[in-house]
Amino acid sequence: MERREFIKTTLGSIFFGSLGCSLNAVPSYGKQKDKRPNILWIMMDDCRADAVGCYGKPWVKTPNMDAIAQQGTRFQTAIVQNPVCVPSRTSMKTGHYPYEFGIMAMGKPPTIPEPYINQHKIDTIKKTPTLLDYWKQVGIPTVNVGKIHAFREVWTRWGEKQALIDVFGDTREKKDQKRFEQFSQNNPYPTVKTKTHQWMIGGVVPVEPEETQTWRLGDLAVKTLMELSASDQPFFLRVSFHAPHVPCRVPKSYMIDPKTINLPLPDETELKSKPRFERECLQVYAGGLDLNREQIDTCRGTYYGMVSLVDDQVGRLVEVLRKTGKLKNTIIAVNADQGFQLGEHGLWKKRVFYEQNVCVPFIISCPRLLPANKVIDEPVEMVDFLPTLMDLSGLKPPDSIRGRSLMPLIRGEVKKWREACFCEIDHSRSMYDELRRGTGRRVMVRTKEWKLIFFMDKRVADKDGALYNLINDPDERENLYGKPKYKNIVKYLEGLADDWDRKI
Numbered sequence: 001m002e003r004r005e006f007i008k009t010t011l012g013s014i015f016f017g018s019l020g021c022s023l024n025a026v027p028s029y030g031k032q033k034d035k036r037p038n039i040l041w042i043m044m045d046d047c048r049a050d051a052v053g054c055y056g057k058p059w060v061k062t063p064n065m066d067a068i069a070q071q072g073t074r075f076q077t078a079i080v081q082n083p084v085c086v087p088s089r090t091s092m093k094t095g096h097y098p099y100e101f102g103i104m105a106m107g108k109p110p111t112i113p114e115p116y117i118n119q120h121k122i123d124t125i126k127k128t129p130t131l132l133d134y135w136k137q138v139g140i141p142t143v144n145v146g147k148i149h150a151f152r153e154v155w156t157r158w159g160e161k162q163a164l165i166d167v168f169g170d171t172r173e174k175k176d177q178k179r180f181e182q183f184s185q186n187n188p189y190p191t192v193k194t195k196t197h198q199w200m201i202g203g204v205v206p207v208e209p210e211e212t213q214t215w216r217l218g219d220l221a222v223k224t225l226m227e228l229s230a231s232d233q234p235f236f237l238r239v240s241f242h243a244p245h246v247p248c249r250v251p252k253s254y255m256i257d258p259k260t261i262n263l264p265l266p267d268e269t270e271l272k273s274k275p276r277f278e279r280e281c282l283q284v285y286a287g288g289l290d291l292n293r294e295q296i297d298t299c300r301g302t303y304y305g306m307v308s309l310v311d312d313q314v315g316r317l318v319e320v321l322r323k324t325g326k327l328k329n330t331i332i333a334v335n336a337d338q339g340f341q342l343g344e345h346g347l348w349k350k351r352v353f354y355e356q357n358v359c360v361p362f363i364i365s366c367p368r369l370l371p372a373n374k375v376i377d378e379p380v381e382m383v384d385f386l387p388t389l390m391d392l393s394g395l396k397p398p399d400s401i402r403g404r405s406l407m408p409l410i411r412g413e414v415k416k417w418r419e420a421c422f423c424e425i426d427h428s429r430s431m432y433d434e435l436r437r438g439t440g441r442r443v444m445v446r447t448k449e450w451k452l453i454f455f456m457d458k459r460v461a462d463k464d465g466a467l468y469n470l471i472n473d474p475d476e477r478e479n480l481y482g483k484p485k486y487k488n489i490v491k492y493l494e495g496l497a498d499d500w501d502r503k504i
Helices: 003-014 063-070 085-094 119-127 133-137 174-184 213-229 276-286 293-323 382-392 407-411 484-502
Strands: 038-044 073-075 142-146 157-159 200-202 236-240 330-336 363-365 374-376 421-426 441-446 450-455 466-469
Touching: 038 213, 038 293, 063 293, 063 330, 063 363, 085 382, 142 213, 200 293, 213 236, 213 293, 293 330, 330 382, 374 407, 382 407, 441 484, 450 484, 466 484
Parallel strands: 038 236, 038 330, 073 374, 142 157, 142 236
Antiparallel strands: 073 363, 330 363, 421 441, 441 450, 450 466
């Protein structure tokens, strides 16, 4: 049996097997430092929910994250607050929505100032601690391995490993160039790039798994976790993987067979009914219609394979906890900053509000504190992520934030959480000119049944909306916006957005 198959078939089944924990009650901890649980936060970049096996796709190979979900709580629908990295991560770390702290995109200042910005609120948030600072205040240093993106200063220490290639698929070191060039001549899955910006979004590379940035980060994370576990003091370790972000690439042994992947193909007919912003701006940015079927297959197999490579590192980390006796009192949390389009709706990458982009994996486990094999169907927001960890750690989330602990949902004390979830991005702040012209703040309002997307910005005359019935049309193919029959639904959802926006 090959090493990789041994890891996948063995570790996932033995990590939790000896614990025998399935708690219905969730005990609370006192303020004593030695009673607080450890935290291992595993974060991925651009990872959509269905890239983790427990979310239902049969071709996905993530036995270790699936085992964590089986022994803990999985949130079926976890919505990020912004569909790009920095504002999404900032929202998690502060407990506020992006419009409240003023980081709405990654790019350049807008040509016309944003009318929705409240500078007093932004200044207040800048002066207050992030949620990660609360652990440091009780003597638990926060340690990060891997990608940081925003608030570097909140980490007591950090470590990083550079990728062998850049986002365009070019080698960073001259010594690697020759073998990449030779391999490209007989590559069964050659490099695929987006048309406009030439980002590498798929392909096999001539490296061993241990050479990849993901595995080398795993090595550093294992070393760091062993050091932290050697102490009797609680620890907080985040392992922040770059995968499956571009450049999307995998060693051949990790490519998921594209023949097993069953996802909708880009459809030009469907695209005609979509908002102008999708048909024009996003198609230039990263349109799926630019790729042929073979390229699409390569990219999809690569993407899911990258998550599988991350999963093997997760297995190594959980094994450290098991061997050091820390597993029972360690909160293991798995999530991501946003998802990724794989050609659905004719789009690639991100900066859009389809479920593949705004829904991320959210799994949390701790045998001593949390029930096993629990699934929460109620939609939640990632702004609630750190308040939930704080609650489990015996820390009180500040009243000034919008995020709330999800423990009442986990305990079964409440059945309904929020009436709607929200996500937003201001394309007038984009780094890409094709997204900046004639655009601004675009907002998503999502209930269990409906999703509304529109420009919520006085600078943009045309709301350019989309409306989907998530019960009758879960794939979001039929845009109902503008049809008289749904006028009151649009008005109702816009009202929810107005109420949310006014709570600044």
